[in-house]
Amino acid sequence: MGNRIIIIASEHELYMRSLTSVEQWAEIYEAKGVQDALSHLTVFSYHLILIAIQQEPEFICQFVETIRKLVSAPVMILLPEKTKERMTFVEAGADVVLEEPCEPEEIRLQAYALIRRYNEWGSKEKKEDGGIVVGPLRMNSLTRTLYWYQAEISVVKREFDFLYLLASNPGRVYTYSQIYRIVWQEYPQDDITNMIYCMVHRLKKKLKDVDMQAYNMIHSVKEVGYCLKLHNE
Template sequence: MKKNKIIVIADENGLSWESLVLLEQQSEIYQAKNIQDAFSHLTVFSYHLVLIAVKQEPEIVCQIVEAIRKMVITPVLVLLPGHSEMRKKIIQAGADVVLEQSYTVEEIRLQAYALIRRYTEWKSERKEEVPVIVGKLEILPLQRMVKWDHEIVPVVKREFDFLYLLASTPGRVYTYGQIYQLVWQEYPHGDITNIIYCMVHRLKWKLKVVDKNAADIICSVKEVGYSLKVYKEL
């Protein structure tokens, strides 16, 4: 049976070892290395729960929750290291549940279970697919299909994942390292710049077959990486 997926955003000692072990019994855990790493993963991968346990000022936690809520509709569970008057504001920022210092390991597990259960039930009731559209580019995530001006572009897995990554946040520049880690789903090694360049070259050729101007939507940032042009720039 496929496990649910939880992304954990935590400082050192922000989440106890006992809590992680208990959560791993019912879910697959990804521990983000930092906030930016978490945002990158949320842009590409689907999770059933975001668990935040950072020892930061409550105002910073609010900002993190607000940023996540703009990106995904995944449930957000926040653990606060102490009692705070910001609990209400954190919930208003988009958190679904905020637990304060008196929480127990079992309560974390139960809250995570309840949030994931409601989210998966809600997702199972959704039959429609929400496409990602940037200008004439249309990406259908469930069908893993790419269209340009309603015409299908025959892409393979990594080409699709690369386009979906860029189209999710048009204008944002992804470095070669970020692209390799998120598309190939492994840590960068070897000549990743050339590997990515060859993949993009093939993808651009496929786009040009459909429309000679279609490949221009992929923007190369010299010695950095790639981004997707927003429609008004085309």
């Protein structure tokens, strides 16, 4: 099927009919709540986030803002009743805001359109030269090359994938679980913290041989994970 949707919703009739309208062409995960949704978004990739919770507008806006700090996937909000604050949700980061009464077919069409645009955008990005530039750091995912200024640094696959992950979103902290899932492409198991630490230690040693600034750009966040940040940022 390919497409994956995470739904955060209260139990009501419209939600159930809407779910039926999209589950035929997408894999659905029904979050058990806001915290469960945020936990999943930090580990798994989704093509659409559908929010249909009966909460105060301020709460929903804060939830959307938090999501926007984690992922770029489109967000659709289904409001339980008419409101004059639709623009507020869009400003918070939502892509589509629908109001009840709303036919399941409308939800299905909007969801399909959002996922299609998101996939097209992702395909376009992948067709580019695969390059990332962060200060003196230059990486290319197609040629699997890594440069610091003009010096090429030889790294193994997991070292490259780890650094490319951090460089793709400078300043964002990736948890040990996220890093393991993306770099190792496996579900976290055993002592992943030590495994990641050893890999990072080897990588940083290679960076240190080139430049201390390169060595220092990988920041360890105690008991959480790692991020990339240059001193002049």
